[in-house]
Amino acid sequence: MDHYAAQKLSQGFTQLPQKPPLATSHVPPELVNSSQQHNISQNFIPPNDSLLKPTSQPTYNYTFPPTNQVGSYGVGITAKPSGPSISSPVNRVSQEEPISSGPPRTNVLGIIPYSTEPANIISQSSLGTRTVPSQPPNALQPPRQPSVQYGSYPYGDQTHLQNRTMAVSRPSPPSPNIQPQYVQPTASLRNQQYSNQYGHRPPDNFSQPQLNHLYSSPQYPQDNLSGPTQYSGGYYSGLSEDVMNQMSNLSVTQSGYNRLWGKDTYDLLKCRDILPSGRVEPPAIRLQQELYEANNCSSEIFRCTLTKIPETKSLLDKSRLPLGVLIHPFKDLNQLSVIQCSVIVRCRACRTYINPFVYFIDTKHWKCNLCFRVNDLPGEFEYDPLTKTYGDPSRRPEIKSATIEFIAPSEYMVRPPQPAAYVFVIDISRLGAEAGYLKIFCETLLSQLDALPGDSRTAVAFITFDSSVHFYSLADIQSQPHQMVVVDIDDMFVPCPDNLLVNLSECLSLVRDLLKELPNKYSESFETGSALGPALQAAYKLLAATGGRITVFQSCLPNCGSGSLPAREDPSQRTADNVTQAMLNPVTDFYKKLALDCSGQQIAVDLFILNSQFVDLASLCGVSRFSGGCIYHFPLFSIKNSQHIDALQRTLQRYLCRKIGFESVMRLRCTRGLSIHTFHGNFFVRSTDLLSLPNVNPDAGFGMQVSIDENLNDIQNVCFQAALLYTSSKGERRIRVHTLCLPIASNLSDVLHSADQQCIIGLLAKMAVDRCHQSSLSDAREAFVNVVSDMLSAYRLTQSSNPSSSLLAPESLRLLPLYILALLKHVAFRIGQSTRLDDRVYAMCQMKTLPLQQLMQSIYPDLYPVHNILDYPELSLGDETVVQPPRLHLSAERIDSQGVYLLDDGETLMIYVGHNITPALASALFNVPSFASINPNIVSYEILYYVK
Amino acid sequence: MPFNFPALSYIIALFGDAILIFFAIFHVIAFDELKTDYKNPIDQCNSLNPLVLPEYIVHMVINLLFLMSGQWLSLCLNVPLIAYHINRYRTRPVMSRPGLYDPTSIMNADVLSMCQREGWIKLAFYLLSFFYYLYG
Numbered sequence A: 001m002d003h004y005a006a007q008k009l010s011q012g013f014t015q016l017p018q019k020p021p022l023a024t025s026h027v028p029p030e031l032v033n034s035s036q037q038h039n040i041s042q043n044f045i046p047p048n049d050s051l052l053k054p055t056s057q058p059t060y061n062y063t064f065p066p067t068n069q070v071g072s073y074g075v076g077i078t079a080k081p082s083g084p085s086i087s088s089p090v091n092r093v094s095q096e097e098p099i100s101s102g103p104p105r106t107n108v109l110g111i112i113p114y115s116t117e118p119a120n121i122i123s124q125s126s127l128g129t130r131t132v133p134s135q136p137p138n139a140l141q142p143p144r145q146p147s148v149q150y151g152s153y154p155y156g157d158q159t160h161l162q163n164r165t166m167a168v169s170r171p172s173p174p175s176p177n178i179q180p181q182y183v184q185p186t187a188s189l190r191n192q193q194y195s196n197q198y199g200h201r202p203p204d205n206f207s208q209p210q211l212n213h214l215y216s217s218p219q220y221p222q223d224n225l226s227g228p229t230q231y232s233g234g235y236y237s238g239l240s241e242d243v244m245n246q247m248s249n250l251s252v253t254q255s256g257y258n259r260l261w262g263k264d265t266y267d268l269l270k271c272r273d274i275l276p277s278g279r280v281e282p283p284a285i286r287l288q289q290e291l292y293e294a295n296n297c298s299s300e301i302f303r304c305t306l307t308k309i310p311e312t313k314s315l316l317d318k319s320r321l322p323l324g325v326l327i328h329p330f331k332d333l334n335q336l337s338v339i340q341c342s343v344i345v346r347c348r349a350c351r352t353y354i355n356p357f358v359y360f361i362d363t364k365h366w367k368c369n370l371c372f373r374v375n376d377l378p379g380e381f382e383y384d385p386l387t388k389t390y391g392d393p394s395r396r397p398e399i400k401s402a403t404i405e406f407i408a409p410s411e412y413m414v415r416p417p418q419p420a421a422y423v424f425v426i427d428i429s430r431l432g433a434e435a436g437y438l439k440i441f442c443e444t445l446l447s448q449l450d451a452l453p454g455d456s457r458t459a460v461a462f463i464t465f466d467s468s469v470h471f472y473s474l475a476d477i478q479s480q481p482h483q484m485v486v487v488d489i490d491d492m493f494v495p496c497p498d499n500l501l502v503n504l505s506e507c508l509s510l511v512r513d514l515l516k517e518l519p520n521k522y523s524e525s526f527e528t529g530s531a532l533g534p535a536l537q538a539a540y541k542l543l544a545a546t547g548g549r550i551t552v553f554q555s556c557l558p559n560c561g562s563g564s565l566p567a568r569e570d571p572s573q574r575t576a577d578n579v580t581q582a583m584l585n586p587v588t589d590f591y592k593k594l595a596l597d598c599s600g601q602q603i604a605v606d607l608f609i610l611n612s613q614f615v616d617l618a619s620l621c622g623v624s625r626f627s628g629g630c631i632y633h634f635p636l637f638s639i640k641n642s643q644h645i646d647a648l649q650r651t652l653q654r655y656l657c658r659k660i661g662f663e664s665v666m667r668l669r670c671t672r673g674l675s676i677h678t679f680h681g682n683f684f685v686r687s688t689d690l691l692s693l694p695n696v697n698p699d700a701g702f703g704m705q706v707s708i709d710e711n712l713n714d715i716q717n718v719c720f721q722a723a724l725l726y727t728s729s730k731g732e733r734r735i736r737v738h739t740l741c742l743p744i745a746s747n748l749s750d751v752l753h754s755a756d757q758q759c760i761i762g763l764l765a766k767m768a769v770d771r772c773h774q775s776s777l778s779d780a781r782e783a784f785v786n787v788v789s790d791m792l793s794a795y796r797l798t799q800s801s802n803p804s805s806s807l808l809a810p811e812s813l814r815l816l817p818l819y820i821l822a823l824l825k826h827v828a829f830r831i832g833q834s835t836r837l838d839d840r841v842y843a844m845c846q847m848k849t850l851p852l853q854q855l856m857q858s859i860y861p862d863l864y865p866v867h868n869i870l871d872y873p874e875l876s877l878g879d880e881t882v883v884q885p886p887r888l889h890l891s892a893e894r895i896d897s898q899g900v901y902l903l904d905d906g907e908t909l910m911i912y913v914g915h916n917i918t919p920a921l922a923s924a925l926f927n928v929p930s931f932a933s934i935n936p937n938i939v940s941y942e943i944l945y946y947v948k
Numbered sequence B: 001m002p003f004n005f006p007a008l009s010y011i012i013a014l015f016g017d018a019i020l021i022f023f024a025i026f027h028v029i030a031f032d033e034l035k036t037d038y039k040n041p042i043d044q045c046n047s048l049n050p051l052v053l054p055e056y057i058v059h060m061v062i063n064l065l066f067l068m069s070g071q072w073l074s075l076c077l078n079v080p081l082i083a084y085h086i087n088r089y090r091t092r093p094v095m096s097r098p099g100l101y102d103p104t105s106i107m108n109a110d111v112l113s114m115c116q117r118e119g120w121i122k123l124a125f126y127l128l129s130f131f132y133y134l135y136g
């Protein structure tokens, strides 16, 4: 299948991705994906308990078969143009093309037919990475239309489709005992299919009579617990297709509808099955204007802990829930509208970018939705390049999509865009040589040299260090790399600075020679010193003029020169009940200061920690935390362990090839009356709403706590807008803007029922890490427990009658206690079990920076039964079928000693084999006669294949 | 001499307090600038940090004079602030240079408002004690 063609069709404003376009090809906006999804849905076989469910289940995927990944453009649209594609007057659906989530990791069961990984795959978020086609250079813009121009690029680096959510994450209907009371919504089902097919709302006669009533009323009915059944039809027909798409991700069952309504109450003492068997979906954001709803930001990019913002601070306090947003701003996207125009329309007062939620007063004026100022609309904004006519400004992509990217004109640059520059700083002391990672690193980099993001100006440099610092001169006049050793590490200087940071394309052969030579040269070492501080200073000096990225490989405690650290971990204290804040905080501010210097020169420092002993990550991590870098940790890394090698290779592949943004800043604006309170993530806060991110990468997530300063009762919606200004690896200045719009709630019940439990957990985890740093671990643990009891007592207030023997929780927060329990057992916050300090600190760093979906998976991993996998329904994905086992509660009662289970925490896949498994199962799965003869080390992917 | 020394200490305290008032005003202005985004937190911390210890020392010297001259009431009024200063400096973030303010945490809304409040309260305290010393 020609992915390229399919993709082209799917875009509203299409531009040829790689070939230089001869003319702007404005293909009519055909809606291919909806029909495709429809096909999938018909192949879907529902689970066995079909009594509860409608006979046909349109379960739409938003991820796609792994086969598509291989294509040069892994765009998530597999539809053939010849399919029953329905042309629609609106091209909205293509703009709302589902967006792949997070870094690619292979689906648990998705790997069955394709992958060649060992079964206990260890991977730091890098499974299934494909080489990335280069993004089309700016020069390929079509000739300018009257000063306005659009291009909906397939974003080059965004081909990483995630196939993980595919099979296992499809929710299947909840077990009967939870929701016995619901009836089947035939009318709404029809409506939904209709909307998905046609990409716009169904005519009103499809809906039930309440529709008009519902939508004319300013607020949804509240306090009405019978709401789900009563309103589901009207609610559904009133939904626009964005939410429809979201909903279709849930199995379309009656109970699914009611869950989305979100007014159920769960008695936690009586309900044992509260975990949905598929993905836990974020609550839908229900706005009063359907158009807004359709255009709202994807929940994978932007999420708020409360999908309805309390109108006053006192109401927020009453709910006892934290208010904040989690954002994954630089996420790999399948589809992104890129706009190049001479004027970027922004509010003159608050500098907000124009977005779908602004109010057009007339064709010449718009009202800012953040500060409510009335602004002039430039005449060219009315120009629609699709029809080449002037008219309604709402046809512009800025108005149609809450996630958009601008190619910035020159006033957004303080200096010419920097080239991609990478410095690799490698520890070659004795412990590093023993770990043997140098070989893996050099091999991986050698194979990925061509894939490094950058253009013809890309520069690289290499520094190795033990107790001295070694530089490699790679001038193109030389025939081979030339090593220089600086022994005087107290007064660090850079010898012959011209030939150290060299142009990659000009010196490619020398770089290759060096990478081949290095592993042999340092396969053994007896030098125990590690001068990390001086090496970092040297790297800083190399990059200070341009900015760029420093990648550090460290395997032992730095003990030479500035920045050396004492060995302060007491192994006997690993199981202690409390970890004092002093242990979690740095002993020196050397690394923090260095990070601030780096941040000022647009340099980010990324850490790869491959340690066998204590390295004091608590002190080291500052260098990445404040420079916008990232941290990877491979505890007890050894070259002898093939799983370690595999994990490092995959992580490196993803790390080296993923998209990168240089010299970037992110600003978060919010509607007047709200303000940003605290930021979480890796960055330096330059002013109250501006984050300085020397580098931004697609795997970084951020959190912000928000406080309510003024009453919001005179407005209908509040908005958050995150704008990320960065330099692409091709030297283009770009601005990516995400806007999230949320309604206002005026009573407590509404606030609690609209809560987003996963987002709350994500924010709480970040706040708890701060608490650990400021006071102590036991304080943080106590705070977790208080959150749950506060939430439950707040909910009790909204209930008129509550039998004393019950523990009621709203549907939207029913998993909160479970997640809190999981957090208390997480490496970051657990006590009692032996936990190395570095592991704990790393887990805390992850809490701060992981995007929400991965964070949730690491907090509450997915557990699936594998032994009876053939009993579960299959999901057809193109030519392949994938089974869909349900997710299990992480509880011993769900584990049978005769069973085999698969646990996926996002980084590792673990297979748990019950000790009583039958010989038949053992031989089928592991090719061994009995449990005793299973070799835990050579379990390969084939066992899964056998299951299949 | 026993009569003159307290008077002298009050005169010195008056001058010292004038200096402290200036410090407090500078402090308030600096944090206001931070809040309204005029200044880079790194620069602002670099200009604030060197002033922290001088302020504490001036305040201590005044109280040392009170102690030596036996002005117990004036001393008692100042003891809580001394204790606060000692505690504040003891719990400062890990830093290699003297000072209190860390550019990475200062932009946190809690820290910022706390520092702002601290500035205003100190300013009021120093002003009140200025008049107290003047008429004391």
Ligand SMILES: [Zn+2]
Binding pocket: A347, A348, A349, A350, A351, A352, A368, A369, A370, A371, A372, A373
């Ligand atoms: Zn505005």
